[in-house]
Amino acid sequence: MLFRIDSTADEPLFTQLVTQVHLAVARGELHPGERLPAARELAASLDLNVHTVLRAYQVLRDEGLIELRRGRGAIVTARPAADHTPLLAAIDEVVRTARAVHLSPEATATLLKEAFQK
Numbered sequence: 001m002l003f004r005i006d007s008t009a010d011e012p013l014f015t016q017l018v019t020q021v022h023l024a025v026a027r028g029e030l031h032p033g034e035r036l037p038a039a040r041e042l043a044a045s046l047d048l049n050v051h052t053v054l055r056a057y058q059v060l061r062d063e064g065l066i067e068l069r070r071g072r073g074a075i076v077t078a079r080p081a082a083d084h085t086p087l088l089a090a091i092d093e094v095v096r097t098a099r100a101v102h103l104s105p106e107a108t109a110t111l112l113k114e115a116f117q118k
Helices: 013-026 039-046 050-062 085-100 105-116
Strands: 066-069 073-076
Touching (some): 050 066
């Protein structure tokens, strides 16, 4: 499982990690029963403080997406609430269109965020 964190982004690091796990579940890359990396291991691989990873894991636990078990780590417990295939296809189309008109990822993301505020 490959997670990506952008230390220059405005979004807090733990929130980025929470989002990455949600996306992995939605895409079918993580399934119920699968184990997430140990917090120390993930923190080292992403060059994060272990407490940042633990905070993300706590948020995911509180949302019901994972279960934290002493000695067993973080285990995915929930399936995605809905089929995200149409949404992922629409996102792919937005990315293709943005690239075609030479719009940066940052500008594209800003437009998307603004659309959510309407």
